[in-house]
Amino acid sequence: MNEQKGWNVLEISNLTKIFNRGSINEVTAIRSLSCFVNKGDFVTVIGSNGAGKSTLLNLVAGTYLPDEGSIRLGGHDVTFWPEHKRAAYIGRVFQNPLSGTCASxxxxxxxxxxxxxxxxxxxxxxxxxxxxxxxxxxxxxxxxxxxxxxxxxxxxxxxxxxxxxxxxxxxxxxPRLLLLDEHTAALDPRTAQQVLQLTEEIIREMELTAVMVTHNMRHALELGNRLIMMHHGRIILDVAGEKKKALSVQDLLHEFSKLRGGDEIADDKMLLI
Ligand SMILES: Nc1ncnc2c1ncn2[C@@H]1O[C@H](COP(=O)(O)OP(=O)(O)OP(=O)(O)O)[C@@H](O)[C@H]1O
Structure with a gap:
């Protein structure tokens, strides 16, 4: 894949993903979501439980196909490419340390x-x-x-x-794009910090474009140049550069409590700080 100059690394247009369509268990996990990721962006993604963060990464990686919308990677339409074909351009690390390597x-x-x-x-x-x-x-x-x-x-x-x-x-x-899906969540805090530091170094030194899902607001604020907050399958906050640097955990809690009416917040994994 020749990356065409001037293209965003990732362009997502009007993406919708519905699970169990037509049944009583129907869930719209991603709702007409559009966003782009520029070359060199390191985007941290936070959001409430079930906000659609993992589904979004799965759609980008090709684990799931969307019901509507399109995904372009390096300027090429990969919406219906199978996962193994996209794997040549996407690096991915999951939450479970057992899933990325072969133990035997x-x-x-x-x-x-x-x-x-x-x-x-x-x-x-x-x-x-x-x-x-x-x-x-x-x-x-x-x-x-x-x-x-x-x-x-x-x-x-x-x-x-x-x-x-x-x-x-x-x-x-x-990889053209590195996807990190809560890749430090299963580690003890000290080890998680070391792996995060390594993540930051690798991304900086290799000048990678990365999207990192985390439940830890402090990590989301400390790492990356851009922060996205998701809720109910949509992006409800997207800040970059100096605006992101100026954000605090309190600001994020405030955004979050606005969505939840301020009363359910204590039960949510997103409260990790
Ligand atoms: N394979 C699936 N089949 C049916 N429903 C699914 C599937 N995967 C996700 N969902 C549903 O889609 C919605 C979004 O889930 P998703 O895992 O993407 O959220 P998330 O933001 O990653 O949540 P969490 O932070 O709890 O991991 C949820 O309601 C979830 O139950």
Whole structure:
């Protein structure tokens, strides 16, 4: 995919996603949502439970197809591209540290798989000496000593080590777009902070375009150049640059309480600060 100059990395137009259409369980998870993400944007996304954050990432990644609307990636219409085709251009890290890596394979085999992602049908996952040096160089950046454990099975690693590895693997081939779906939510606070710092460094050094869903308002404010708040499948706040820098947790709580009438707020995961 040749990224056409001047295009937004991601353009979403009038996107709607309805689950269980026509049944009593019908849910409109995304409602006529439009937005664009510029090259180099690092967007943090917050919102109440069920606001549609994960569904939006799933639609962008191709896990789900929309009922209406379109998605353009790097100027190309990918609305009906299958997930595996989009995976060549999208890096993704999920909340569960177990989902991004294969436990029964070694660190170097996991890396080899990630480095060949999107390169066609070849299943040659053999690791060359050159590969090994490259993997070691990347792993050294983590400061976790994993560069000395290339042949260890990934299942032996801690959640934080595994999530850091997943992050490296997801960005190995410099994706056009990095999607982070609450990728530190399952980690203890100290490990989460380390993985967030790594996230910030990788995005900055590789000049990636990223969208990060989080329930933690402090993280949403501290990271990225732009913040989006979602509610009931819509974007209800979109601030960038200096305006975002000026936002406080209190401001976000205020926005949120306006939506909820101020009384249900205590039960919501979004209150993490
Ligand atoms: N596969 C599915 N089938 C049916 N309904 C779904 C499915 N996925 C999501 N939903 C519904 O769509 C709505 C949006 O869910 P989504 O998971 O995108 O919200 P979210 O903002 O990520 O929430 P949370 O912060 O709780 O993870 C919710 O009402 C949810 O129950």
């Amino acid at each position: 394979m070694s660190i170097e085999e996991n890396f080899a798989m990630a480095s060949r992602r999107g390169l066609g049908v070849s299943l040659k996952w053999g690791v060359t000496r050159r590969d090994r040096e490259f993997f070691k160089e990347k792993l050294r950046l983590l400061g976790l000593g994993l560069e000395h454990r290339l042949r260890d099975k990934v299942g032996l690693l801690s959640g934080g080590q595994r999530q850091s590895l997943t992050l490296l693997m997801a960005t190995l081939r410099r």
